[in-house]
Each structure stands twice: as structure tokens, then as C-alpha cells.
Amino acid sequence: MSRTEQLEKTKGSQHWLQLAVNSNPNSLDAKIRAALALKGDESIVWRSPLENDKYSEYSDQQFLKAVGLEDKLGRRSLESFWPHRGPVWDGLATTSRGDVILVEAKAHLGEIVSPACGASEPAMSLIRKSLNETREFMGVTGGSDWAGTYYQYTNRLAHLYLLRVLNDIPAWLVFVYFLNAQDVDGPTTIQEWKNK
Numbered sequence: 001m002s003r004t005e006q007l008e009k010t011k012g013s014q015h016w017l018q019l020a021v022n023s024n025p026n027s028l029d030a031k032i033r034a035a036l037a038l039k040g041d042e043s044i045v046w047r048s049p050l051e052n053d054k055y056s057e058y059s060d061q062q063f064l065k066a067v068g069l070e071d072k073l074g075r076r077s078l079e080s081f082w083p084h085r086g087p088v089w090d091g092l093a094t095t096s097r098g099d100v101i102l103v104e105a106k107a108h109l110g111e112i113v114s115p116a117c118g119a120s121e122p123a124m125s126l127i128r129k130s131l132n133e134t135r136e137f138m139g140v141t142g143g144s145d146w147a148g149t150y151y152q153y154t155n156r157l158a159h160l161y162l163l164r165v166l167n168d169i170p171a172w173l174v175f176v177y178f179l180n181a182q183d184v185d186g187p188t189t190i191q192e193w194k195n196k
Contacts, residue, residue: 002062004088006055011183013107014049017091017176022051028176036172038095047092059088066092067100069169076166081130083123087155091176100163100171104156107181109196114152116145127155134158137165 009015020028029044038044047066049055058066064078078086091103106112119127124147131146134157146154156173163171177193178186187193 002058002060004057004059006049006057008051008055012181013090013105013111013176013178013184014055015183016107016178016181017103017105018049018051018055020176021046021049021091032093032101032174035174036095036099036101038097041096043096044093044101045096047094048089049091057088057090058092059086060084063087063089063092067094069100069163072169073162073167075168076162078162081126081162081166082155082159083119083126085119085123087152087159091174098170100169102156102160102163102171102173103176104152104173105176105178106193107178108184108186109192112153112196113149116149117147117151117155130158130162131155134161137161 006014006018009018025044025046032038032044033042048058061070061078064070064073089102090105091101093101093103095101117124117127128147131154134154135146138157138161144150160171160173163169177190179190180186180188
């Protein structure tokens with residue numbers, strides 16, 4: 001399941017991201033460029049979800065391959081950090097300067113809350129170890145369970161930590177929150193997303 005072909009979606013965050021990447025990338029790119037402070041001559045190259053790749057989404061070693069990192073994790077490998085069947089990325093891109101952009105997209109408020117991690121042992125032990133390592137690096141205190149309700153969010157942070165901190169790869173995690181996705185009764189203002 002490291003490369004999953006998708007049909008062209010007709011609603012929700014997958015639909016809106018597919019549309020943005022394939023039909024109007026300049027609009028999405030402009031927002032990402034501003035958020036990442038990319039220089040004027042630096043471009044974004046989308047790797048997923050591409051129409052000519054059957055809108056495929058990637059995980060595990062295939063996500064690394066899609067962004068040109070299959071042999072670049074020299075200090076800490078993906079396999080030593082996370083078990084098979086890791087996060088499936090909504091979008092992947094690279095920049096002309098070599099940065100990696102990991103994308104998670106949302107179109108309605110219900111997508112913010114995710115199910116808890118359902119992995120069994122020994123995978124669960126490795127996941128918890130890596131989540132705790134990420135949490136400690138970030139200085140997060142408190143008793144929240146990172147394998148619980150917001151697991152989708154925390155496992156994305158952990159993968160950014162793997163790339164950026166453990167392997168010194170210029171990587172960014174971009175959360176794309178769509179407005180006015182009437183097909184799924186999505187938020188109409190930025191404030192609605194912030195209040196969640």
C-alpha cells in the first residue's frame with residue numbers, strides 16, 4: 001500500500017487538492033510560497049496527486065521515492081523510525097532548491113479529529129517511541145496521548161521530525177485548509193478553522 005491510485009474525487013479535501021494541484025497550481029503555489037518564504041525564482045514541483053499518475057497518494061518508501069529521498073536518509077532510516085503502513089500523504093511536492101513539501105489537506109471540520117492509532121505490537125511500540133521522541137524534541141508537556149484522537153496530525157509531525165531534524169533534510173509540513181467546500185459543508189472563514 002505504499003502507492004495508492006485514486007479515482008478523480010468529486011467532493012471533500014481529496015477533490016479540492018486534486019483540482020488545485022492539477023487545474024490551478026499557481027493559486028495553491030502562491031499560498032505555499034508565501035508561507036515558506038520561497039524566493040521569487042524558486043518553483044514548486046508537484047509529485048502527488050497528479051492526474052497523469054492516477055491521482056496516486058504515497059506512503060512508506062514510495063513517498064520517499066516520490067520526492068527523491070529514497071537513498072537520502074543516512075542518519076536515521078524510515079524503517080527504524082516507523083513501521084510499514086505509515087501515513088498516506090494527501091500531497092507531495094519539491095522545490096527547485098531541493099526542499100520537500102509534505103501536504104495534509106482538510107475541507108471540513110470533522111477531518112481534524114482522527115481515529116486513534118490501531119496498530120498492534122510490535123509496530124505500536126515503535127510508533128509510540130517515535131511519537132514520544134518527536135514530542136520531547138518539540139518540548140510538548142502534558143498528558144495527551146499522541147497515538148490518540150489527533151493521531152493523524154501527530155504522525156505527520158513525527159515524519160517531519162524524521163526528515164528535518166534526524167536527517168537534516170529541508171522539509172516542510174503544509175496543512176491546506178480549504179474554504180467554502182460546500183460539497184462537505186466546510187468552513188467559510190479562516191476563523192472557523194482556527195476555532196476548531
